[in-house]
Amino acid sequence: MELTPSAHLDTFARDQLPPPERWPHLLFELPELAAYPDRLNCGAELLDRTVERFGADRPAFLDGEGGVWSYGDLLDRVDRVAHVLTTDLGVRPGNRVLLRGPTTPWLAACWLAVMKAGAVAVTVLAQQRAPELAVMAEAARCSHALCDARVLDDLHAAAVPGLRITPFGGDGPDDLLALAARHPKPYEAVATAADDVALIAFTSGTTGRPKGCVHFHRDVLAVADTFSAHVLRPVPDDVFAGSPPLAFTFGLGGLVVFPLRAGASAVLLEQAGPKQLLAAIGRHRVSVLFTAPTAYRVMLDELGLGDAADGAAPDISSLRRCVSAGENLPEATWSAWYARTGVRLINGIGATELLHIFISAADGDIRPGTTGRPVPGWQARVVDHAGHEVPDGEEGLLAVRGPVGCRYLADPRQAEYVREGWNLTGDTYVRRPDGWFRYVSRADDMIISAGYNIAGPQVEEALLDHPDVVEAAVVGQPDDLRGQVVVAYAVVRDGVARDSVTAAALRAFVRGRLAPYKSPRRIVFLDALPRTPTGKLQRFRLRDPA
Known part of the structure; x- marks a missing residue:
């Protein structure tokens, strides 16, 4: 597929796209999808154009504690952060910026600022641990990170080479919010191509190795102009949560x-x-x-x-x-x-x-x-x-x-x-x-528990890092509340007690390496894992112990 000339100075993300013959066939049959211009910045479309249509005084974000950001407030803060990105931190169009923190208006503002600056957002969970963060940041070649000051430790522990970390919400002079206060608005959004990369979202496959899913500026608008516009059909007075x-x-x-x-x-x-x-x-x-x-x-x-x-x-x-x-x-x-x-x-x-x-x-x-x-x-x-x-x-x-x-x-x-x-x-x-x-x-071995995708092999690898674990297999088993729960079957070394104390220690060990929701709900100790004569693990026997 022929791509529009990029506005990115750092072309890493576009260079790592699959070859054209490996792309899916894309459909732009709806008039609104076919009408996207070649130059399109989704941050400007979602914020600046919305302010033009509906005004700056309407509420945009509420923080759950009584704080309200109007669209004008949001535009002002996003533009100030975008100035910090480009002027103070040296972010160039196409650079990958890792975003980490709990769900707050400031995290959303950082995402919008990254869009307007023409950079690429790599948003990760506040729960994810240092080894997980290191894998994703290095795969995306992140050069910068904006991180909620309350969850800095794991990101620092990830020790990602060359990653410049800027906290937000802290009290230091180099905090993002302190830097942003020094900059005026407005900020003119970078004129990105509609098919310039806007974000890389990571998901885990059945092997547990994260996959970076690359999405363009037009993709961000397309999901709003299909599912949201035609099925959800929101109105300006709606309040989302x-x-x-x-x-x-x-x-x-x-x-x-x-x-x-x-x-x-x-x-x-x-x-x-x-x-x-x-x-x-x-x-x-x-x-x-x-x-x-x-x-x-x-x-x-x-x-x-x-x-x-x-x-x-x-x-x-x-x-x-x-x-x-x-x-x-x-x-x-x-x-x-x-x-x-x-x-x-x-x-x-x-x-x-x-x-x-x-x-x-x-x-x-x-x-x-x-x-x-x-x-x-x-x-x-x-x-x-x-x-x-x-x-x-x-x-x-x-x-x-x-x-x-x-x-x-x-x-x-x-x-x-x-x-x-x-x-x-x-x-x-x-x-x-x-x-x-x-x-x-x-159709695969992914465990879906309470809406989280959990790759069993990734949890197995964490368990196998424990010195007392000889073998481990992780499967999902049905659960009325969560749909599935993570169940681990473990073979431990001779002399190690196969009891609730050991199980609790193993669960805590996994939580120290992976997001807590990936930790097994149950650990079952076995003498040996079920395998075929050639040594292949028979997962189906673990999924249905009966």
Whole structure:
């Protein structure tokens, strides 16, 4: 595919794109997608153009503690940070800037500033540990990092060669916010190409080695102009909230891109568990909610099964749109939520490789127990392992294509994900005769627990680093609350007690190396792992111990 001349002085990200023959076929059939100009900066489109359309006085971000940023405040702070990036820190268009911190308006402002400066955002979880951070920062060749001052330690411990770290939210003279206060606005956004790289989002594959998913400036707008515009259909008075962090593209879209594109506002919560979400809904009159099925199930327990006679139940009467993604939405959860709230859950499937949701349905289009239909601007089909479409009603691999496609950062696994121009998501689906798609299962060894993707082999590697562990195998097992939970089977050295004390020590060991949500919920000690005569691990026997 012919790319527009780049505005990037540092061309690393574009240079590491897959060869053109490995790209998926892209669709720009919707008029709004075909109308994108060759020069496009998504930060300016989401912020400057929105201010022009709706004014500067409307609320943009709420911090959950009573603080409100207007669109004018946000524009001022983003422009000041962009000045710091280019003037004080020497960030050049195309440089990769790592962003780390809990979900706050300042983290979102940093992301927008990176966009306007023409750099490439690499947003990572505040929970991730030094070894994980080192792998991603080095794979993306990050030159700079903006990090919440409260979570600096692991980033410093990662010891990434050449990485210049600037804290924000601290009290030092070199803190980003102190530097930003010295700069005036406005900042003229770099005139990036529509197909210049805007962000690299990392996901874990079944091997546990992170894959960098490369997305362009036009991709960021395309997910807003397809799923958000045609399925979610937000209005300027909407207030968004949700649980996914901004390091997940589910959260980036639902809490930053979609509300800004619509001129709406978002509540950005550092702690966004079900109880915190319920409190925020009532306090801020949240109307659009993004979270995983697990959270909806927990919130149902908090709400109770019937109307609260004493009036003590959380007030969620402001909700009009509730989006569920990150894992399969059980029909029972959909029905229970609808019965309790009167709100129809919008189910959806997305992928980091494709940036956001591409199959979904809303309102009268919803068929409980299905994911939905292809979002306008997208196509989907179910194929066999040879890539041939299977008849309706038969299980197969989900294949999709649209205005955004998988482009891994210098990774041979591109050939596995993209075949014959289609993106194969790794999910098993059935297409019903009426055109709706029903989820069956994951087609690989990825564990999906409470909306988090967890690669079993990565957890195995962490366990095997412990001196007492001889062998380890990690699988997902069904769980009513989380969908799946991480279960580890371990063989330990002679003389090591196979008891709860050792299990707790191993779980703590993993938490010290990986994000806490990846730590096994259970550890089962075995004499030996089940293997074939040739030595291959038989995971299926561990997934179903019976």
